[in-house]
Amino acid sequence: MSLFSYAKPRALGEALRLLKNGTIAIAGGTDLVGLIRSGLARPEGLVDLTGIDGLRGWTREKGKGLRIGALTPLADLETSPQLQKLAPMIAQSLRDAATPQLRNMGTVGGNLLQRNRCWYFRDEAVPCWLKGGTRCFAAEGENRYHAILGAAECVMVAPSDLAPALIAYDAEIEIASSIGRRTVKLGQLFVTPSGRQRKEHSIKKGELITSVRISDAALERRGTFLKAMDRKAWSFALVSVAASARIKDGKARDVRVVLGGVAPVPWWVPAAHKLLEGSALDDNSCLAAADLILASAQPLRDNGYKVTLARELIRRALRSLVA
Amino acid sequence: MPPVRGPNAVDIALTVNGHAATAHLPSQRSLLELLRGELGLTGTKLVCNAGNCGACTVLVDDRPVYSCITLAVACEGKRVETIEGISKDGELHPVQEAFIDHDAYQCGFCTPGQVMSIVALLRSKAKPTEDEMRRAVTGNLCRCGAYVNIVKAGMSAARRGTK
């Protein structure tokens, strides 16, 4: 590991001042420390965000919705009985994310900004397209964990379990920098690597995520998160599905279906949401929506199974909203 | 502004197993390197060094974490507990006793990490369900496959009480 300096500010303003060229923010370090060790990140300095108290924990205020600080450990969200009632998809998505130790260390902001798990990417010796090379080795190589949808030059998949759950609540994130603050839909944070954009998200140098917000209206939705893994614990999603809807008189409104593990970004298809508006979420409508979501699927050599898996998980998640 | 420390060796002060400890380390070193290399606490094991196995599990401010991917410098002022710290007055901790009674290991390499995960669970919940016990050790791999007896040992320690 290369040498770097280290600072642990107590206030957000100090952290933003310390984030200059060559320095990187660190939260739980569960992704970043590995990236530094393998030479995939080479910071001259780290700014540890975990000393900033104001960014930890969550609050609910009527009229203002739910606000989750970006430095909240994942474990705190997973184990809170109040939050399990208020926004069940969040705890469901974290239950099988990584391990207890990693959820104690890992934070909300870090989870959203973690880098992808493509094995060619993680191998520092492989100069693949995303790292500035000319080829995607996964496209022609070992690709059972890779994308079936939405990929361009790079076929990696969005690894976060939390992101689809939050997007299915229409979550927004607050971003701060030394020149001000901005709020964006979480769904817009993620970038499909293509052309000159060899990156996974749109956070700029010097910017920090400070919080995630979910509106009161979105909290009225029911939600289900399902994750398929190739063993029962400690693995990334083969496919994950977050489905939510407001159910009134047996009919679904404001339906959202967001997938992880299938595309370079969390994946949803607005036309499918429209199709389900007013539906009773019977088997046929759920499968019709699934087919619409998967219509543009282009499986690679080894990952055709993801299409079948996604179709059934979408059906189950949607059905559970009216069960 | 907080001091920017390093990149060369920095002084780190923390509490380890109830005692004040200090170390002088470059900022890229892990908590595991501090424990094993600087303090000679070799009970905590190094296996994958990448957050993939759980052998290096210790408690930081009561929570189980992987010490191999925790930066030592980030533990300034924190309370760290290792397998060496849980026995009192030369007596094994009840979870350690239960591991012996239930034959909960073969090679023993994963054991310190498994024990720390279970100790943390029983502190936050004295009477967990078997499912909670199993989930508490999902972040600790056992290559010898002693899982069944590990969970049995944990449940037995819970029944007997760990106080």
Ligand SMILES: Cc1cc2nc3c(=O)[nH]c(=O)nc-3n(C[C@H](O)[C@H](O)[C@H](O)COP(=O)(O)OP(=O)(O)OC[C@H]3O[C@@H](n4cnc5c(N)ncnc54)[C@H](O)[C@@H]3O)c2cc1C
């Ligand atoms: C073995 C293993 C298994 C895993 N399994 C899963 C899984 O099943 N599901 C899943 O969802 N995840 C999984 N993960 C990923 C894990 O959840 C993430 O590594 C973790 O959530 C990252 O959070 P962190 O606080 O440790 O981030 P760090 O490692 O500290 O940071 C990650 C990145 O985010 C940036 N960053 C952090 N916080 C902020 C902020 N507030 N503002 C701006 N930038 C910030 C950092 O600069 C860095 O680039 C796994 C990880 C490992 C090692």
Ligand code: SF4
């Ligand atoms: S999928 Fe992306 S990260 Fe993986 S080899 Fe291809 S370009 Fe690289």
Ligand code: FES
């Ligand atoms: S040695 Fe730390 S998790 Fe394997």
Ligand code: FES
């Ligand atoms: S007893 Fe050998 S690894 Fe668990």
